[in-house]
Amino acid sequence: MYFTSTRGQVEKLTAAQAIARGIAPDGGLFVPAAIPSVDEQFIAGLSSLSYQERATTILQLFLTDYMKDELKSCVAGAYGNGKFSDPAVAPVVKIDKGVFVLELWHGPTSAFKDMALQLLPRLLTCALKKIGEQTEIVILVATSGDTGKAALEGFKDVEQTKVMVFYPEEGVSRIQRLQMVTQEGKNLKVFAVQGNFDDAQTGVKRIFNDSTFNSELAANGFKLSSANSINWGRLVPQIVYYFSAYADLVNSQQIAQGDNVNFVVPTGNFGNILAGFYAKQMGLPIKKLICASNSNNVLTDFLMTGVYNRNRRFYKTYSPSMDILISSNLERLLYHVTEQDAKQVGRWLEELNTTGEYKIGDNHLAALKEVFPAGWVDDAQTTVTIGRVFKKYGYALDPHTAVAWQVADAYRGQTGDTTPTIIVSTASPFKFNETVLSALAGAGSFAEQSGFAVLQQLSQLINKPVPPALAALEHKAIRHTMVCQKQDMPTVVKTTLQIK
Structure with missing residues (x-):
């Protein structure tokens, strides 16, 4: 299988070449030239497999230049050796009749980004050997909280790589910040950016698209790549858990083989839900992919109106990983919906850069509405949902999952759709302990307590152990203290690499 750019100005590359580059030189994102299709027999065959075996089977369809043994080794290193606290890796939990939660946060950083970022470094290392790349790869990461820590953990001490993570100084939770700044x-290297996530993400994209800057790096023995979901190697592992969740429901006889399901996905940069779209296009019986936003509801508005407008107030919310106004992976969806009209996609993205908005046609909007219902939830509703669900079911939601839960409830109420629904849970409640504890026990329940005392209090309340990696943060030394302005990010990269 070959990969091409959403902007259409790049020759087709192998999977290894696309993963090594991260982002296309024309500024676009790499997409498969053709989406593989699977039949019901293929899907049924996944039911008897472990998560690792399912992952290898799905990845083989896209990463055709990797040998099966190479993929098996990458997958074993990513999901084996006790790195995930649940042997199912991504377990599906039944909450109510026809309502399930797909828990994607049993990895080392307690967030769904581990599902991809434990695998990406292994895919990248293998790719560099395949293409004979000798230069040092510089991984630039913009993070709204979870990607940064997951990338740092995944790439820690990986040979032939350097990693620089940029996060919004005031735009992540206390635990998220500690996870990054204590990383060994x-x-x-980790840097706080004076601005929001969009500032950090835009800064990284500009560095990637600066040909002069990249030439200077190359002259000094460096090449850029990405661990954000703009990298195809970050996105393809996420397709796996949609198939795996379906197989688990068949195994537990909650659905019959061939039944439709809906997925509800808390969405910021559009990568997670886009992986579901690829699974649906491949043939997985997904009826709807329901897009759930917080108060930064640019995606909900777009999916309802066909107008993408980032010229709006930016909100800092209880679900900070979704505090995004420029959703990078939407570009891939536009490319597929327009039947690979790269010129049109390029025009829309240029309009976004110059005016802050673009509008797609009614035909394209109708196609999106058929697949992507959408809704949004503010912080007040998020808090109420956390409390309501715990009181009724004894199940603790993190704020992002609570957004998805409430949007799912609203969708079912508005449409009467009784299709089995899988809510994609993207983070442990312990990662956002103050918000969750406040929702469950009241805002004054932890006044003047340290964040780690709050962790223990939440543990007692929900009767679940604190993830060991989060508890250990209390005694870790702060290692990264640098703060930069968004316009200084290129200088920071050069200084870190000791390029004058």
């Missing part, structure tokens, strides 16, 4: 690893 000789090849890692």
